[in-house]
Amino acid sequence: MYEISHNALPYPQYPAIVLRIAMMAASRAPVASGRLLVGFRKWYYNMCGFNKIGLLRDDTIYENDDVKEALKRIPERMYNDRVFRVKRALDLSMKQQVLPKDQWTQYEADVHYLTPYLQEVVRERKEKEEWLKK
Numbered sequence: 484m485y486e487i488s489h490n491a492l493p494y495p496q497y498p499a500i501v502l503r504i505a506m507m508a509a510s511r512a513p514v515a516s517g518r519l520l521v522g523f524r525k526w527y528y529n530m531c532g533f534n535k536i537g538l539l540r541d542d543t544i545y546e547n548d549d550v551k552e553a554l555k556r557i558p559e560r561m562y563n564d565r566v567f568r569v570k571r572a573l574d575l576s577m578k579q580q581v582l583p584k585d586q587w588t589q590y591e592a593d594v595h596y597l598t599p600y601l602q603e604v605v606r607e608r609k610e611k612e613e614w615l616k617k
Contacts, residue, residue, distance in 0.1 A: 491540075502606065507593075515601050524590065525590045526573050528540075528590045528593070529590070531543075532589050533588075533592075534570075534588035534589070534593070535581040535582060535587050536571070536572040536575045536581055536582060537568050537572055537575075537578065537586065537587070537588060538569070538572050538588065539569055539588055539593050539594065539596070540595065541592050541594075541595055541596055541597035541598060542565060542568055542569060544597065544601070545572045549601060549604045549605055549608065550597070550601060552554050552604045553597055553600040554597070554600075554603070556600045556603075556613055557596065558595065563580040565596075
């Protein structure tokens with residue numbers, strides 16, 4: 484973050500509070516909000532293509548040790564649904580086909596089923612590393 488000295492500002496007649504607010508606003512990155520951001524997210528979700536073969540976002544996470552541990556912790560029904568989606572996606576990929584449009588995973592229906600378990604595993608791993616340091 485860049486520091487702006489009060490002497491460098493071109494308008495010394497403004498009160499100090501106005502200058503502080505201006506400096507705070509200038510130091511923050513602009514944030515896209517509302518419909519524009521949601522529209523961009525939906526467009527990007529559809530451009531990724533995994534929804535066209537019936538996968539959810541969490542199905543596409545690279546399986547490292549943390550993800551493997553999180554997969555062990557999810558309920559059996561969720562795990563079986565994941566295996567079904569991955570096998571169907573592999574089959575469609577080998578046939579170079581996609582699902583009919585009415586069967587694509589919708590942005591609104593995409594559930595982050597693995598993320599809470601993964602966050603818990605990562606938190607536990609970091610906590611364990613901290614304990615081992617001591």
